[in-house]
Amino acid sequence: MTRLARWLLVVVVVLASVGAGIGAWALTRDTGSKLPEISAYTHGRTVRVGPFVYCNVMNLNECQSPQTQGELSVNDRDPVQLSVPAAIGRAPWRLLRVYEDERNSTTTIYRPDTELAVTIPTVDPQRGKLTGVVVQLLTLVQDPSGELRDAPHAEWSVRLVWP
Known part of the structure; x- marks a missing residue:
């Protein structure tokens, strides 16, 4: 050559x-x-929503706060189908179900790589009507007393609207 x-x-x-x-x-x-988005579907309508707040997992004081909140019309017959992307599902995440009487709200924590979709009835026989769902990404923090606890570093919110 x-x-x-x-x-x-x-x-x-x-x-x-x-x-x-x-x-x-x-x-x-x-x-x-x-930033990751979640989606919620019911009765032929889908809403996609970005985070309400999204913090750096290594520095919880470094946050973006777009304060985005989705809104979805619901009825008592059709459940809400909630989907999270793999960016959320590959980490521990918490689902809060908020009912008319907020004292009846429930929490479920999902382990990494276990769930990307959840079906949620809009009416619970003991708790009443579902008024919102919140998805939180969790991280471990040490509180002032030295105890470890989980705290959200990101949160997505969908408000459910009844006729």
Whole structure:
């Protein structure tokens, strides 16, 4: 191989590498800042919602607070089908079900990689009408007394509207 051929080959490889790098950057530049969304579906209608608050898991004082809240019309016949993306489901997450009397609210914690969708009846025989659902991403924190407890570092909220 002549010296000119080797030089041309090096130029082609460098240009191809630069092109691949620019292409990868162009494809991923907007996805890094997009926060996960949850979705809720009932009676033929879906709502997708971003987080109400989203904090850095390593520094819970560093937060984005878009205060986004979804709204979904419900009835007593059709359950709500809640879906979370893998970005949420691969971590421990908590589902809060809020009822008319908030003292009757319930909490379920899902272990990582176990659930991406949950079906929730809109009426509970003991608790009454469901008025909202909240999804929280959890992290362990140490409280002032030294005890470890879970705390949300991100939260999504859907308000349920009754006719």
